[in-house]
Amino acid sequence: MRVELGRRVAIEYRVLLESGEEVDASPAGEPLWLICGLARAMPWNLELALVGLETGQSRSVTLPPEQAYGERVEEAVREVDPAMIPAEAHRLGAALIAEDGYGGRKVSRVVAVEPGRIVVDHNHPLAGRTLTFEVTVVEIGEMATAAEGTSGRSGP
Template sequence: MAYFVSEELMNRKMLCVMAAAAALLGGCKKPETAGRKLAGDAGPTVKFSYTLTVEGKQVDSSVGKEPLTATLGSGEIIPGLEDALAGMKAGEKRNVVVPPEKGYGAYREAGVQKVPKTSFKDSARLKPGMVVSGKSNGQPFQAMVREISEKEITLDLNHPLAGKTLNFDIEVLSVQPAGS
C-alpha cells in the first residue's frame, strides 16, 4: 500500500521538525561561556578583573581589589566591554580596544555650560578640575569645573572619558549562566 502525503502536510511536518531542532539546539550552550543574550533577556553574570588605560596612562584597575561583576545585557557596563566579554570563558584573558561610540560616547560641546557664580552656595571654594554634584529639573548630575571667571563658572557635563578610546586588559574569573 502506498501512502501519499500532500505537499502542505509535508511542509507542516518539516516546519515542526525544524522548530523542535531549533529549540533543542538553541538551548545547548556551555554554562561556563559568557554567551550573547536575547533582547530583553538578562544574560550570564561575569566576574572579571580589568585594567583600563587611556592614551597610554592607567586610569583604573581592579587588580589587587575586588573584581567587577556584571550581568550581560543589563546595561551595567559600557557596550564595548560587554561585547568583548560575551563568549569568554573563565580564565580567558583579552585586550579590548573600545572606541568612544561603544564607550562613553562622543565629547559634546553642548555639554559645556556657563552658569552664574551665584548658582553655587560656596563658589569661593571651587577650583578648576573639581567635580561638583547638583540637581537640574529634579535630576542629579555631576560636572567638572573647567573655568572660573568673575561672574561665571564653566561646567563640563560630559563623562570624563567621553570622546576617548579605552584600552582594557580583562581576565574573566567566573561565568554564571543566566537564571542561576
C-alpha cells in the same frame, strides 16, 4: 559556564590610552561586578566582547570613541548657576554626580570657577579617546533578575 547577556560577571580590568598610559583599573583583589549587556559599568561594546568567555579567560578590546564613551561634545561644556551646585563643589576639578533616571550615574566635572560663574563639563572624562580595555573574567554568577536588570544592582 560562559558569559552571556544578562548574567552577572566579575571582571578585573585595565583601561589604556593609545599611548599605552593606564587611565583606569580595577583595584587589586576587588573585581568589578556587572550585569553583562546593561552597559552601566562599562561601554556596551566591551560588555558584548565578554560574551562567550569563561572564568579565567582574558580579552583585549580596542574601542574607538564612538563605541566607548562617545566623541567630545563642546555643547556639553556649560555655564551653570553657582546656586545650583553644592558649595563644596565650587572648586576646579570637583566631580558632580547625578542619576540618569535609569539607575546609572553621570559624572560631570567643574572646569572653571569665577566669581558668580561656574563652568561644568558634562562629557565623560574619556570621551573622544580610543581606548584599549584589558579584561579578565574572574567569576561568572547567575542570571540577573528582572528587578536587578532595572535597578543596576550587579553583585554576586
